[in-house]
Amino acid sequence: MGLFTEIPFFMNNYNVEIGIVETRKIISAILEHYNLDYKNYALTFLKHRFEKIINDYNFKSADNLIEKIVNEPEFFEQFQKDLSVEDTEMFRDPSLWRLLRDNFFPKLIQENNKVKIWMVSMQSGEELYSMAILLNESNLWDKVEITATYDCSKNYELILNGIFDTKKIELNDANYKRFNCYSELSRYYKVDNINNIGYWDTSLIKNIKFIKHYITFENSLKNFNLVWFRNGMIYFNQVLQDKVFGTLYESLLPNGYMIIGDKETVEYSSYNKKFKQIELTEKIYKKL
Amino acid sequence: MYKAVIIGGSAGSFQVITKILSSLPANFNLPILLSLHRLKHVRSGFVEALSLKSYIQIIEPNDKEPIKPGKAYLAPANYHMYVELGNRISLSTEEPVNHSRPSIDLSFISAAEVYRNKLIAIILSGANKDGAYGIKKVKDYGGITIVQDPNECQVKTMTEASIKMTKVDYIFTTNQIIRFLNRL
Numbered sequence: 232m233g234l235f236t237e238i239p240f241f242m243n244n245y246n247v248e249i250g251i252v253e254t255r256k257i258i259s260a261i262l263e264h265y266n267l268d269y270k271n272y273a274l275t276f277l278k279h280r281f282e283k284i285i286n287d288y289n290f291k292s293a294d295n296l297i298e299k300i301v302n303e304p305e306f307f308e309q310f311q312k313d314l315s316v317e318d319t320e321m322f323r324d325p326s327l328w329r330l331l332r333d334n335f336f337p338k339l340i341q342e343n344n345k346v347k348i349w350m351v352s353m354q355s356g357e358e359l360y361s362m363a364i365l366l367n368e369s370n371l372w373d374k375v376e377i378t379a380t381y382d383c384s385k386n387y388e389l390i391l392n393g394i395f396d397t398k399k400i401e402l403n404d405a406n407y408k409r410f411n412c413y414s415e416l417s418r419y420y421k422v423d424n425i426n427n428i429g430y431w432d433t434s435l436i437k438n439i440k441f442i443k444h445y446i447t448f449e450n451s452l453k454n455f456n457l458v459w460f461r462n463g464m465i466y467f468n469q470v471l472q473d474k475v476f477g478t479l480y481e482s483l484l485p486n487g488y489m490i491i492g493d494k495e496t497v498e499y500s501s502y503n504k505k506f507k508q509i510e511l512t513e514k515i516y517k518k519l
Numbered sequence: 520m521y522k523a524v525i526i527g528g529s530a531g532s533f534q535v536i537t538k539i540l541s542s543l544p545a546n547f548n549l550p551i552l553l554s555l556h557r558l559k560h561v562r563s564g565f566v567e568a569l570s571l572k573s574y575i576q577i578i579e580p581n582d583k584e585p586i587k588p589g590k591a592y593l594a595p596a597n598y599h600m601y602v603e604l605g606n607r608i609s610l611s612t613e614e615p616v617n618h619s620r621p622s623i624d625l626s627f628i629s630a631a632e633v634y635r636n637k638l639i640a641i642i643l644s645g646a647n648k649d650g651a652y653g654i655k656k657v658k659d660y661g662g663i664t665i666v667q668d669p670n671e672c673q674v675k676t677m678t679e680a681s682i683k684m685t686k687v688d689y690i691f692t693t694n695q696i697i698r699f700l701n702r703l
Contacts, residue, residue, distance in 0.1 A: 251604075251632075273601075273603055273609045274603065274604055275601040275602070275603050275604070275609055275629045275632070275633075276601065276609060276611055276613075279601075279613075279625065279628075279629075280613075316611070316612055316613050319612060323597070324562070325560070326562075402559075405560070406560070409560070462612045464582070465582040465598075465609065465610045465611060465612070466611070468583075468603075469583055469607075472583065492582075492612075493562065493595075494579070494580070494581050494582055494595050494598055494610050495581065495582050496581040496582070496583075498581065499583050499584075499585075512563075
């Protein structure tokens with residue numbers, strides 16, 4: 232499967248469908264052979280994702296997929312990439328990015344000499360490059376230090392090389408305009424029209440430190456002023472969400488901040504009373 | 520005996536949805552899931568517009584929000600909305616399905632798997648085929664399937680695709696849909 236092969240994705244073309252029993256069987260096989268535990272991922276999501284992978288590769292059944300996972304570690308690496316949701320966009324929720332630029336960062340920088348940020352479990356480059364562009368345009372690099380973690384090496388390579396799918400260009404450009412109407416996003420990328428691949432200016436992320444880290448079971452990194460994990464936890468069930476909120480909590484310095492997706496909440500976790508949402512319309516929390 | 524109502528709609532369905540919601544009593548005792556195509560980048564305004572005439576509380580749920588009777592859950596802009604085991608909402612930013620996020624198919628399929636024959640699914644006016652496969656899955660699991668009468672729809676594509684894909688239980692006008700829901 233190529234980098235960005237256009238997979239016709241119409242549900243009614245699904246030849247193979249799987250149930251909850253088979254979904255659990257795949258989870259068990261991965262745990263047994265790779266010691267990676269997907270048990271506490273959101274089950275409906277995993278089922279749909281496995282189903283999509285089975286059909287994309289024209290496998291006949293869940294057993295077919297398990298066989299391949301178990302016997303071919305190289306396939307498993309690709310499988311991890313296929314499983315990860317990398318379909319985000321540049322400046323998703325432009326109102327948040329404007330708020331960061333105009334209010335949040337100026338205040339944070341006033342409060343701290345050096346602002347340390349952890350961007351958690353990056354599956355693609357959009358959030359990182361958006362953040363880098365914001366810091367560039369606001370001249371903040373000398374005040375900010377970013378650590379980005381990733382768990383899938385294949386995705387990390389794409390991020391590092393600044394590679395993105397050109398079919399998102401229109402959307403990305405439009406989002407950027409809502410962030411900064413005085414400039415053009417195209418300042419920051421080049422397009423290879425023959426292969427439909429876009430390349431970010433990778434010098435944008437030259438100051439970002441990358442570390443391989445699994446947020447679902449590894450200990451937290453420490454001493455951050457801001458931890459950033461948008462739309463990652465929606466793929467976990469409540470047990471795992473609770474654990475990850477704990478990891479994020481531990482990673483923050485006193486009075487540190489946490490930013491999550493606009494439809495994610497700590498409300499249903501045991502950390503409800505340990506964070507306070509400080510903006511009405513954006514999910515920016517302060518550690519209490 | 521039913522556990523939930525799920526409604527899918529796209530172009531031309533806004534007025535129909537508004538009419539349905541405004542015709543249900545405040546004590547309507549099933550949850551209503553709304554998977555409607557909407558502008559990706561406009562996060563606010565839709566719930567407010569739908570709420571104007573509705574007696575039922577309409578919310579754009581957070582991820583893992585518990586699903587409760589008497590409330591309507593509108594799929595948030597730019598997210599897919601699933602029903603998760605344990606009767607909670609689960610959201611996703613996976614790639615659009617049938618060019619849509621939220622995708623009606625994905626919402627309907629997950630609801631069908633969780634609620635099985637205790638689900639009532641309704642497809643309204645719309646301009647693409649998203650939802651047709653979803654309502655088939657509802658039918659396969661023994662749920663009640665209703666499609667808005669294409670003759671009444673502003674855009675017929677979605678309803679006609681649904682009728683073509685599966686033998687739905689009822690083809691109803693808006694008024695018939697309202698009467699049906701009020702008799703539950």
